[in-house]
Amino acid sequence: MTAVIALVVVLPLLAAAVVLGVRRFGLLRDVLTLSTMAAVTGMSAALLVEVDRNGTIVLEVGGWAPELGIVLVADLFAALILLVATATILVVELFAIGQRRTPAGADPSVVGPILLVLAGGVSLAVLTGDLFTLFVAFELILVASYVLLTHQGREAQIRSGMTYVVINLFASTLFLFGVAIVYAATGTVNMALLAERVPELPAATQIGVGLWFLVVFGTKAAIFPLFSWLPDSYPTAPTTITAVFAGLLTKIGVYVLIRFFTLMELDELGPLLLVIAGLTMIIGVAGALAQDDVKRILSFHVVSQIGYMIMGLGFFTVAGVAGAVLFLVHQIPVKTVMFLAGGLIEDDQGTSTLKRIGGLASSRPVIAVLFALPALSLAGLPPFSGFVAKLALVDAGIASGAWVIVTVSLVGSILTLLSMTKIWLGAFWGEVTAPAVPASSRRSVTIMQSSAAIAVAGTIAIAIVAGPLWDMSERIATDLLDRTPYITAVLG
Amino acid sequence: MIVAVAGLAASGTFLVTSRSLSRIVLGFALLGHAAVLALLASGGRAGAPPIVDADAGAETANPLPQALSLTAIVISFGLTLFVLALARRQQILTGDDLVEDDVEDRRIAAGEERLDAAGAAEVLARGADGRDTDDEEVRS
Numbered sequence: 001m002t003a004v005i006a007l008v009v010v011l012p013l014l015a016a017a018v019v020l021g022v023r024r025f026g027l028l029r030d031v032l033t034l035s036t037m038a039a040v041t042g043m044s045a046a047l048l049v050e051v052d053r054n055g056t057i058v059l060e061v062g063g064w065a066p067e068l069g070i071v072l073v074a075d076l077f078a079a080l081i082l083l084v085a086t087a088t089i090l091v092v093e094l095f096a097i098g099q100r101r102t103p104a105g106a107d108p109s110v111v112g113p114i115l116l117v118l119a120g121g122v123s124l125a126v127l128t129g130d131l132f133t134l135f136v137a138f139e140l141i142l143v144a145s146y147v148l149l150t151h152q153g154r155e156a157q158i159r160s161g162m163t164y165v166v167i168n169l170f171a172s173t174l175f176l177f178g179v180a181i182v183y184a185a186t187g188t189v190n191m192a193l194l195a196e197r198v199p200e201l202p203a204a205t206q207i208g209v210g211l212w213f214l215v216v217f218g219t220k221a222a223i224f225p226l227f228s229w230l231p232d233s234y235p236t237a238p239t240t241i242t243a244v245f246a247g248l249l250t251k252i253g254v255y256v257l258i259r260f261f262t263l264m265e266l267d268e269l270g271p272l273l274l275v276i277a278g279l280t281m282i283i284g285v286a287g288a289l290a291q292d293d294v295k296r297i298l299s300f301h302v303v304s305q306i307g308y309m310i311m312g313l314g315f316f317t318v319a320g321v322a323g324a325v326l327f328l329v330h331q332i333p334v335k336t337v338m339f340l341a342g343g344l345i346e347d348d349q350g351t352s353t354l355k356r357i358g359g360l361a362s363s364r365p366v367i368a369v370l371f372a373l374p375a376l377s378l379a380g381l382p383p384f385s386g387f388v389a390k391l392a393l394v395d396a397g398i399a400s401g402a403w404v405i406v407t408v409s410l411v412g413s414i415l416t417l418l419s420m421t422k423i424w425l426g427a428f429w430g431e432v433t434a435p436a437v438p439a440s441s442r443r444s445v446t447i448m449q450s451s452a453a454i455a456v457a458g459t460i461a462i463a464i465v466a467g468p469l470w471d472m473s474e475r476i477a478t479d480l481l482d483r484t485p486y487i488t489a490v491l492g
Numbered sequence: 493m494i495v496a497v498a499g500l501a502a503s504g505t506f507l508v509t510s511r512s513l514s515r516i517v518l519g520f521a522l523l524g525h526a527a528v529l530a531l532l533a534s535g536g537r538a539g540a541p542p543i544v545d546a547d548a549g550a551e552t553a554n555p556l557p558q559a560l561s562l563t564a565i566v567i568s569f570g571l572t573l574f575v576l577a578l579a580r581r582q583q584i585l586t587g588d589d590l591v592e593d594d595v596e597d598r599r600i601a602a603g604e605e606r607l608d609a610a611g612a613a614e615v616l617a618r619g620a621d622g623r624d625t626d627d628e629e630v631r632s
Contacts, residue, residue, distance in 0.1 A: 068556075132560050139567050146574060150581075158582045162513065165575060169520055170508060172571075176527035176564055177501075183557065184534035 001050050002059045004043050005072045008082065008123045012040055016116035023109035030097050033112040037090040040119060044086045048079040052472070056489035058129070066190050066490050071129035073192075073490055077325065077476045081255055082126045084332045088247050089119045091333075091455045095340055096240040098447025099347065110151045111240060118144040118244065125252050129490055131182060131189040134256065135175050138220065142168050145249060148241045149233060156236045164233040171219035178212045185209065192490035195263045195483055203268075210266040214273075217260065221253030223310055224280040227303045231287060234302070235295035239343025242295060246302045247336030251328055254309045258324060261313060262480040273314030274405050281307030281412035288419045294342045294352040294427060297419055301338075301378065304412060305331055311405055312393050319396035321477035326470060327389040330462055334374045334386065337455035341371040344448060345427055349435050354426030361428035368428050370452045375424070377459055379417035385462040392470065493533045500526035513579040517572060524568035528561045 015036035022028050051057060056075040060066060074082075093115055100108040121140030128134050146168075150161035183189055185205055186197040198206060215226070222230045230250070234242050261269070284304025291297045309331070312324025344367045345360065346352040361368040377384030390413060397406035462469065479485045500522050507519025535557030542555035 132563070136563060136567070139571075143571070143574070150578060153581055153585075155585045158578060158585060162578055162582065165578060166508070166516055166520075169571060169575070170523075173520070173523045173527050173568075176524075177530055179560065180527065180530035180534040180557075183531070183560075189556075189560075 001047070001057055004047055004050075005057060005059045005074050005127060006061070008040050008043050008047070008086070009072070009120055009127065011043075012036060012116040012120035012123065016113045016120065019116060020113040023113065026108070029109065029112055033093055033116060034090070034097070036116060037086065037093055037119065040123070041083070041086040041090050044079065044083040047074055048076075048083050051076055051079040056485065058489055066129070066192065067188065070133050071190065071192075071490055072124075072127045073129040073486070074127055075476075075479065075486060075489065076472065077255075077259070077480060078126050080325075080329065080472065080476065081251075081332075082123060084329050085122050085126065085248055085252075086119060087458065088332050088336050088455070089115060089122070089244060091451050091458070092240055092244045092247075092336060092340070094451035094454070095243070095343070095448050098444045098451060099238070099240055099343070100444070107151060111148065114144050114147050114151075115244065118148070118248075122248060122252060126255065129191050131179055131191060131194070135172070135179060138175065139172060141249065141252065142172065145245060148244075149237050152238065154236075160233040160236045163229050167219065167229040171216055174212070174219075175216045178209075178216055181212060182209060190490070191259075191263055192487045195265070195487050198264045206264070206266065207268060210261070210264065210269050213260055214257070214269065217253050217257045218276075219253075220250065221257055221306055221310075222250045222303050223276050223306055224283055224303075227280070227284070227306075230303055231291075231296060231299040234299040235293065239295075239339060239346060242299075243336045243339035243343065246298065246339050247332045250302055250306055251332050251335075254306060254324075254328060257310070258313050258321065258328075258480070262316075262321065263483060263486065265483065267316045270314050270316045273310055274402060277307045277311035277314055278405050278408040279307075280304065280310060281409060282415075285412050285415040285419065289415065289422070292354045292426075294345055294354065294423055295339070297423060298335075298338050298342055301416065301419070302335060304416065305335070305378070307412065308390065308393055308409060311409060312396060314405075315396050315400045315402065316481070317396060317400055318474060318477045318481060319392070319399055321480055322470070322473040323389065323392035323396045325473040325476050326392050326466075329469065329473075330377070330385040330389040330459070333455055333458045333462070334377050337370070337374045337452055337459060338378060340448075340452040340455060341367060341374065344370065344452060347445070347448065349433065354423065357427050357433050358430035359428070359432030363432050366449055370449065370456055371428070372424070373456050374459055375420040377463070379420050380413045381417070383463055385459055385466065388463060388466040388470070392473075493529060497526050497529045497533065500529065513575075513582065517575050517579060520568070520575065521572055524564070524572070528564055528568075531557045531561045531564065 015032060019029055019032050022032070051074055056073065059072040061070040061072060064070070093112070096108065096111050096115070118141060121137050121144060125134060125137035125141060128137055146161065146165050149164060150157050179189060182194065185201055186194055188194060188197065198209065219226045234245055237245070281304050284300050284307060288297045288300035288304065291300060309324045309327050312320045312327060314320070342352055345357065348360070348364055348367065349357045351357065373384070377386040380386040380390040390409070394406055394409065397409070504519045504522030504526055507515045507522065510516065535554035539551040539553040542552040
């Protein structure tokens with residue numbers, strides 16, 4: 001099984017090189033890309049089953065001891081997020097293949113290989129057991145995302161891409177400084193060793209390290225007040241790209257935040273995290289209410305939903321962290337499918353500005369259903385996955401006696417529902433508008449709609465298996481807060 | 493070494509905050525150097541080259557930060573090139589290398605100002621800053 005851990009990182013990267021070589025041969029390229037992603041998803045599923053049954057698997061790359069070399073660690077948390085992430089990339093790749101013949105579509109000869117690079121980066125970021133490899137993984141993800149965002153070379157994309165690149169490059173440089181600080185303070189970059197040594201540092205140094213990495217990972221995760229790059233850059237990219245960004249990039253930031261803060265025992269920063277969480281929720285959703293374009297509204301919701309996960313982490317209780325994990329698992333597919341639905345609207349109408357579209361509920365009922373189900377889930381209505389995840393978080397909040405943040409999160413939910421209603425009123429009800437663009441070919445529409453439908457089915461499946469998933473989240477949270485399972489698994 | 497890191501980081505940050513893209517690229521080059529120096533400084537004192545079987549008796553330098561620095565240098569080199577390419581593309585498209593404002597933000601902000609001018613009396617009466625009314629305007 002240890003070979004599988006290496007393969008989920010290496011296989012997409014190798015395949016990316018091969019696919020880049022054959023990028024002119026459409027069919028071969030698509031088949032290779034899809035089969036690689038399917039293989040990686042399958043391996044992630046096998047990994048999750050194996051880890052669930054037999055406990056954490058550790059791979060010491062090159063046979064070096066953890067103190068010296070790189071370790072890849074697949075614990076339950078990593079395996080779960082890995083499966084959700086790779087499955088999401090697989091669905092998006094399918095959508096991209098359907099979208100390639102449409103005018104708004106991204107260039108398939110670029111998207112295929114670069115999505116594979118992104119998948120390799122995501123696997124590495126999720127599995128890595130040391131801080132510097134995490135930096136490299138982040139760079140891998142970011143370089144892929146820079147290219148995906150700007151490869152069409154339109155003016156708006158270059159402008160917002162520039163903001164995105166500059167902000168993320170700055171955060172990466174801060175990350176590098178952070179690695180230097182941590183290494184100077186502890187003499188290691190291995191996370192398990194750090195987990196032993198950081199709590200022994202003077203309190204002020206601990207808080208300093210915590211705050212430094214809160215800024216670094218917070219920029220990637222788009223928490224308040226570091227989110228302003230996100231609603232600016234996401235809507236300009238082609239739908240496929242935005243969907244994968246919204247579903248994955250910020251969530252990897254949150255994953256790393258949860259991992260780092262629980263492992264380094266930075267409980268003192270909990271109240272600060274709760275304040276940030278509340279502000280992120282409210283300001284994100286307020287920004288969404290002010291917008292009048294489907295993609296821009298959804299981009300602000302990405303920010304708002306990050307707040308809920310940070311809230312769960314901020315409690316530093318088993319129930320809170322388990323809620324955050326469950327929310328993370330629910331958000332990745334839901335956010336992706338919302339953007340895919342937005343892409344279907346844009347493909348059908350030629351625009352996603354609410355004022356210029358309308359009446360889709362009667363003219364395109366399939367899109368309406370594909371939008372409505374995840375929208376209700378996002379707002380947290382029963383019986384969808386969003387309800388289960390939010391209930392878990394609110395429950396944890398009440399158990400911790402944090403009434404303010406619970407109230408804020410409920411207000412945020414209502415405002416989310418309000419802005420979903422706004423999209424519904426603007427796009428799906430009202431007078432039927434004539435599409436501004438010629439219809440896409442039936443085949444590409446079918447592929448796009450069925451891949452969005454697969455993703456919707458995935459989000460519903462999460463609601464159905466909510467019980468077992470909650471048990472798993474609780475076990476993950478117990479292990480994360482206990483810290484010893486991770487440390488003993490890595491250091492032996 | 494620490495002074496050098498501080499100086500490089502300060503001038504790098506100053507350049508990054510400017511509006512001209514060419515300055516931003518230069519700023520990132522400086523910031524990258526600062527981070528690499530900080531990594532090296534975190535490894536302790538300089539010593540003999542850390543080569544296996546070399547001079548085992550002498551105090552050797554810590555090889556780990558050196559390996560990390562090399563990786564970081566390669567990454568920052570590639571990214572600097574990418575940013576330069578982006579800046580060049582923007583220069584072709586728009587004819588200058590300034591960072592531009594977000595058009596959509598400008599549009600929504602402009603809508604707010606128009607509303608402020610029109611409904612100034614109402615806003616004053618409410619004692620609000622105009623933001624609330626704008627939200628309602630868009631919502632309705």
